[in-house]
Amino acid sequence: MSSQLLYPSPIETAISRIESLLDDRLENQISRRSIALLLLQKDPTLRSQLRQEPYFPEIERIVSETQAGMSESLTFAIAESRHQLAMAIEQDVTIQPQQQRTFKHEWLHQLTVHPVTGIPILALVLYFGVYQFVGVFGGGTLVDGIEGFFESQINPVVNSIVAAIVPWQVVRDLLANDYGIITLGIRYAVAIVLPIVTTFFLMFSLLEDSGYLPRLSLLMDRLFKTIGLSGRSIIPLILGLGCGTMATLVTRTLESKRERIIATLLLALTIPCSAQLGVILGLLSQEPTALLVWATVMVAIFLGIGFLAGKMVPGNTACFYMEIPPLRLPRLKAILTKTYVRLKWYFGEILPLFIFASVLIWAGKLTGLFDLVVRRLEPVMLWLGLPKEAAPTFLYGFFRRDYGAAGMFDLHSSGILAGQQLVVAAVTLTLFIPCIAQLQFMFKERGIKNTLAIASFVILFAFSLGYMLNRLLTIMELSF
Amino acid sequence: MFTQSFSVYYSPLNFLATKTQGVITAIRNKDEQIVKKLLAMGVHTGMPITLEQRFPAFVIRVGRTRIAIDKDIANSIKVRVTTRS
Amino acid sequence: MDCHDCHQSCQPKRKNTGWKLFGFGSKRSVKNNFTHSSQTTIALVGSPNVGKSLLFNLLTGTYVTVSNYPGTTVEVSKGNTVIAGKKVTFLDTPGMYSLIPITEEESVARDLIMNEAVNLVIHVVDAKHLGRMLNLTLQLIEAQLPLLLVVNMIDEAQKLGIWVDENQLAYQLGIPVVTMAAAQKVGLKKLIAKVADYVQSTPLSVTY
Ligand SMILES: Nc1nc2c(ncn2[C@@H]2O[C@H](COP(=O)(O)OP(=O)(O)OP(=O)(O)O)[C@@H](O)[C@H]2O)c(=O)[nH]1
Numbered sequence: 001m002s003s004q005l006l007y008p009s010p011i012e013t014a015i016s017r018i019e020s021l022l023d024d025r026l027e028n029q030i031s032r033r034s035i036a037l038l039l040l041q042k043d044p045t046l047r048s049q050l051r052q053e054p055y056f057p058e059i060e061r062i063v064s065e066t067q068a069g070m071s072e073s074l075t076f077a078i079a080e081s082r083h084q085l086a087m088a089i090e091q092d093v094t095i096q097p098q099q100q101r102t103f104k105h106e107w108l109h110q111l112t113v114h115p116v117t118g119i120p121i122l123a124l125v126l127y128f129g130v131y132q133f134v135g136v137f138g139g140g141t142l143v144d145g146i147e148g149f150f151e152s153q154i155n156p157v158v159n160s161i162v163a164a165i166v167p168w169q170v171v172r173d174l175l176a177n178d179y180g181i182i183t184l185g186i187r188y189a190v191a192i193v194l195p196i197v198t199t200f201f202l203m204f205s206l207l208e209d210s211g212y213l214p215r216l217s218l219l220m221d222r223l224f225k226t227i228g229l230s231g232r233s234i235i236p237l238i239l240g241l242g243c244g245t246m247a248t249l250v251t252r253t254l255e256s257k258r259e260r261i262i263a264t265l266l267l268a269l270t271i272p273c274s275a276q277l278g279v280i281l282g283l284l285s286q287e288p289t290a291l292l293v294w295a296t297v298m299v300a301i302f303l304g305i306g307f308l309a310g311k312m313v314p315g316n317t318a319c320f321y322m323e324i325p326p327l328r329l330p331r332l333k334a335i336l337t338k339t340y341v342r343l344k345w346y347f348g349e350i351l352p353l354f355i356f357a358s359v360l361i362w363a364g365k366l367t368g369l370f371d372l373v374v375r376r377l378e379p380v381m382l383w384l385g386l387p388k389e390a391a392p393t394f395l396y397g398f399f400r401r402d403y404g405a406a407g408m409f410d411l412h413s414s415g416i417l418a419g420q421q422l423v424v425a426a427v428t429l430t431l432f433i434p435c436i437a438q439l440q441f442m443f444k445e446r447g448i449k450n451t452l453a454i455a456s457f458v459i460l461f462a463f464s465l466g467y468m469l470n471r472l473l474t475i476m477e478l479s480f
Numbered sequence: 481m482f483t484q485s486f487s488v489y490y491s492p493l494n495f496l497a498t499k500t501q502g503v504i505t506a507i508r509n510k511d512e513q514i515v516k517k518l519l520a521m522g523v524h525t526g527m528p529i530t531l532e533q534r535f536p537a538f539v540i541r542v543g544r545t546r547i548a549i550d551k552d553i554a555n556s557i558k559v560r561v562t563t564r565s
Numbered sequence: 566m567d568c569h570d571c572h573q574s575c576q577p578k579r580k581n582t583g584w585k586l587f588g589f590g591s592k593r594s595v596k597n598n599f600t601h602s603s604q605t606t607i608a609l610v611g612s613p614n615v616g617k618s619l620l621f622n623l624l625t626g627t628y629v630t631v632s633n634y635p636g637t638t639v640e641v642s643k644g645n646t647v648i649a650g651k652k653v654t655f656l657d658t659p660g661m662y663s664l665i666p667i668t669e670e671e672s673v674a675r676d677l678i679m680n681e682a683v684n685l686v687i688h689v690v691d692a693k694h695l696g697r698m699l700n701l702t703l704q705l706i707e708a709q710l711p712l713l714l715v716v717n718m719i720d721e722a723q724k725l726g727i728w729v730d731e732n733q734l735a736y737q738l739g740i741p742v743v744t745m746a747a748a749q750k751v752g753l754k755k756l757i758a759k760v761a762d763y764v765q766s767t768p769l770s771v772t773y
């Protein structure tokens with residue numbers, strides 16, 4: 001090795017002293033020199049690993065002695081030596097232009113991050129990317145088309161074929177008719193969820209690959225600080241619009257436990273998944289006031305709950321730092337591959353569940369359990385000012401957010417939900433329950449205590465808010 | 481007078497105007513983690529730095545790296561101003 | 566980033582109870598290859614957003630999420646391929662800036678190289694930020710891990726007028742170095758050849 005990295009002599013001395021203390025039992029892949037250096041930088045993992053060892057106090061002494069003899073922090077001194085060598089090597093092995101050059105598309109970066117131009121650009125992205133493409137096109141045009149095709153072409157054929165070959169009504173109901181695996185489970189997945197999720201993932205991949213998201217983080221940091229988060233959290237939250245389950249996993253990139261808890265709560269409560277978002281945008285786009293009420297309520301809750309959570313969850317305000325990579329032109333193949341892989345994953349997740357739900361409903365109907373639970377839910381529906389036919393939809397929502405959303409679409413098409421009720425149902429369904437899959441991930445990432453606390457809060461909050469919203473809308477006599 | 485001219489030449493980053501260029505002279509924060517973070521991202525004393533933007537977040541350019549930081553972190557970077565434009 | 570990434574999740578320390586609990590979507594079995602004797606394990610490490618996952622996809626023919634922002638990968642993914650007639654397992658890791666971890670996913674990568682039987686570490690850096698990223702290279706050299714340096718994104722560096730002398734860098738550091746542009750597959754053959762050199766030259770008893 002031609003470029004040996006040597007630290008200032010007090011540090012080198014400390015390294016050799018610590019090295020000689022470390023015993024052979026240490027099950028590490030890395031050299032003692034490295035371990036000594038990490039200890040000098042007070043690495044928490046390594047310290048807790050070695051805490052029990054008899055020589056640990058001795059190490060502590062060496063570290064604090066060495067620190068006492070230096071004017072700057074050890075971490076700093078160590079990093080500085082490395083940095084010097086690294087820069088020297090870079091100088092040696094690269095040819096660089098006299099004047100630092102920038103990319104040709106530098107101006108575009110400036111537009112996206114300057115508040116005067118950045119906020120309008122964000123509004124455009126939301127309007128065209130989310131509202132027009134995912135909501136109106138995916139959740140409206142595509143869903144109506146495919147759904148209509150299912151209702152008019154596939155379901156009748158399936159019903160009659162099943163009726164022809166299966167003699168028992170019980171089995172017929174399992175496969176076809178109102179709650180059948182094919183006519184309900186598969187239809188929900190293919191006709192309602194698929195188009196919305198596809199359009200969402202396409203749009204999201206485009207945002208991800210272009211490098212827009214770090215710029216968005218930067219724009220939102222100030223706002224997010226008021227709700228106890230940092231700009232960094234925008235990425236899991238936006239991903240949550242695709243699927244809260246994935247997003248809960250991604251909260252790992254957040255720095256503090258506090259930030260992770262707040263983000264998980266907001267994901268569970270206020271962020272609709274893409275299927276919900278698409279169905280709601282699609283349905284409400286015909287009634288602008290309704291859409292406005294829904295959006296306002298959701299944003300208000302997001303900020304309000306965020307603000308309260310920021311006050312209540314212990315810990316310090318998160319700090320924000322993020323490297324901003326260059327904007328890159330997304331490659332079509334990369335976007336398509338990514339969308340395809342995500343869809344495959346998503347459907348791997350939901351298809352079995354949707355089918356399982358159909359079976360469950362079928363079994364519930366057979367035993368009368370389904371009707372029992374639905375009847376229990378009916379007063380709650382009436383309390384929210386909803387028709388009692390909405391009860392099964394809420395039951396579906398417990399399973400999967402997207403399943404509940406699909407149920408809402410069905411209710412609307414059959415003319416049961418309209419106007420104020422649609423708004424109340426949309427708000428309550430968006431708020432209430434992170435679906436089973438998301439609960440699993442919350443459990444895995446945040447632990448049982450946090451999960452239970454968040455879940456019970458979410459359910460209680462959703463129904464109380466739905467109730468109040470219904471009351472408020474009635475008093476205000478808003479008509480949709 | 482003295483304090484004023486002092487702040488021009490050796491100042492926390494968050495007191496500087498947009499487009500100021502300078503050299504990092506120190507990185508100090510009560511939270512050691514933040515210092516570690518900045519060091520790991522290549523923000524070292526002696527590096528040339530440009531303040532590109534102040535609002536809604538601070539955007540700095542250190543060498544060829546562009547980093548967004550909040551006010552608290554900006555405050556921990558001390559800069560000797562070299563040019564203003 | 567996404568859950569589909571962890572279909573071959575390989576964090577032996579962390580139990581995947583969440584999935585098993587409900588039994589959905591957990592058909593995928595987690596194979597533990599570390600004990601297999603004629604096998605090489607290679608970890609891709611480096612700062613966030615330097616192209617580790619893209620390179621992983623190219624090397625193994627599988628897909629993990631590639632995105633243009635730091636912090637895309639949060640879990641270790643495993644992928645197998647055959648190089649020089651030997652089975653090689655690649656590990657894609659979350660980005661880390663330094664051996665001292667800052668966020669949760671950074672410690673994942675560090676724990677992996679500190680505690681697992683990894684035969685070779687490929688450190689991926691961005692040619693545009695060579696000086697800054699060599700910090701970690703120096704730390705990895707200090708740790709005496711078997712190391713190969715990939716200087717990625719030379720296409721972008723060239724647009725900024727930066728040229729990296731591969732041989733000079735290899736000489737200075739005393740480790741093999743490959744310059745490449747993963748997005749254009751430039752230099753991929755060279756990298757595979759270097760890995761093949763390594764696979765053939767090492768007796769496989771190394772770290773077991
Ligand atoms: N121009 C160019 N872009 C590249 C190259 N390699 C990777 N990229 C892009 O760089 C971005 C980051 O790539 P990833 O593979 O996700 O990076 P990573 O190192 O896995 O990042 P983390 O998971 O966040 O640690 C993506 O947008 C890639 O398309 C390259 O050689 N040239």
Ligand SMILES: [Mg+2]
Nearest residue numbers: 617618637638
């Ligand atoms: Mg990655």
